[in-house]
Amino acid sequence: MSYKKILTIQDISCVGQCSLTVALPIISACGIETCVLPSAVLSTHTAGFSGYTFTDLTEDMPGIRAHWEKENIKFDAIYTGYLGSTKQIEYVKDIFDSCGKENCVKIVDPAMADGGKLYPGFNEAFVAEMAKLCASADYIVPNITEACFITGMEYKTEYDRAYIDAIIEKLVSIGAKNIILTGIGYEKGKTGAVVYENGEYSYYEHDLLPNSCHGTGDIYASAFVGALVRGKSAYNAAKIAADYTVECIKATAEEENHWYGAKFEPVLSYLIEAVNK
Numbered sequence: 001m002s003y004k005k006i007l008t009i010q011d012i013s014c015v016g017q018c019s020l021t022v023a024l025p026i027i028s029a030c031g032i033e034t035c036v037l038p039s040a041v042l043s044t045h046t047a048g049f050s051g052y053t054f055t056d057l058t059e060d061m062p063g064i065r066a067h068w069e070k071e072n073i074k075f076d077a078i079y080t081g082y083l084g085s086t087k088q089i090e091y092v093k094d095i096f097d098s099c100g101k102e103n104c105v106k107i108v109d110p111a112m113a114d115g116g117k118l119y120p121g122f123n124e125a126f127v128a129e130m131a132k133l134c135a136s137a138d139y140i141v142p143n144i145t146e147a148c149f150i151t152g153m154e155y156k157t158e159y160d161r162a163y164i165d166a167i168i169e170k171l172v173s174i175g176a177k178n179i180i181l182t183g184i185g186y187e188k189g190k191t192g193a194v195v196y197e198n199g200e201y202s203y204y205e206h207d208l209l210p211n212s213c214h215g216t217g218d219i220y221a222s223a224f225v226g227a228l229v230r231g232k233s234a235y236n237a238a239k240i241a242a243d244y245t246v247e248c249i250k251a252t253a254e255e256e257n258h259w260y261g262a263k264f265e266p267v268l269s270y271l272i273e274a275v276n277k
Contacts, residue, residue, distance in 0.1 A: 004229050005033040005074075007099065008222075009092055010081030010111075012038045016045035017261025018215035019082055023222040027079075029268045030226030030275045035075065037064060037095070039088050046120075047214050048260060056084065061091040068099055077105040079225045081218060082112075084121070086129040096136055105229065108137040109221040113145040116155045135175025139234065141221045143183045147171060161186065168196050180238050182220060193242060197234040204239045206246060211253050213262035220245045223271055230275045240274045 006027060012020045020036055027034040039061070043053040078100055083089055096106055110130045112122050131150045134140045144167070148155040151170035156163060164184055171179050178197045185191040185208060192205035223244045227237035247270050248262040255263070 004076040006077040006229055007035045007075040008079045009037040011040040013042045013045040018045050018218045022215060022218045026222040027226045029272050030230055032226060032229055040084055058088050065095050074101040075099055076101055077229045079107040081109050086126055089129045089133050106137045107139045107225050108134050109141045110134055110146045113149055114143060116145055131174055139178045140176050141180045141224060147181055164194055178234055193238045195235045195238050202235045204242055206242055209249050213249055213252050215261045216245050219248055219262060219264050227275050244271045
């Protein structure tokens, strides 16, 4: 197995099991050297906590990139999560262009919306820039809300395969190359991911658990990236990520006080075994 080096760009929420505090250990557990570029530092994540601190690191990003260029530091893959502004997206584009090795794999999780709504602080200008970043990526991992904002499609909670196919087609038309569309369920009690890779469609379905946890999108995307960079196909990486995320939710289900995230650490062995098969 060749030893890969990946860069992940997203914020650090010091408490809350999301963003970099999820991505770093999960991708590392997949056997990949994981380098980080924090876009911001928060004392906690923003869902359910109040009075959190926030330090914006946007203007540190160009200097970090310049130092890497000077030192000729290059990455086999670059994976972006939550980005806080259009300016950060512009800086990420520069990093895509300057810090990737030949055949660098670029993966974008357009973490900006859920449940039919944009996250606070985002607007249509941000969506437009995120759509451009997605077009420059090799793989994108949106949920259905994010895909609808990117494409301009109407968000629906009840849909059929034709509707999902139309979303995929529109994503392709704006430049998306390979797509993992998450949170797609065609039957009650089921969910899964539609995978579009090299022009081919596939779907991985699993049970929809009754409980949910903050940060599972970050867990899923990070596990997907780890499995993909380890050489799995997009479909198999999506399957591994889905199964692992389900295990994380199950591990958290009986702990009422653990409302702020998913207990991904106790089941890392499940992920390690899956990516090493």
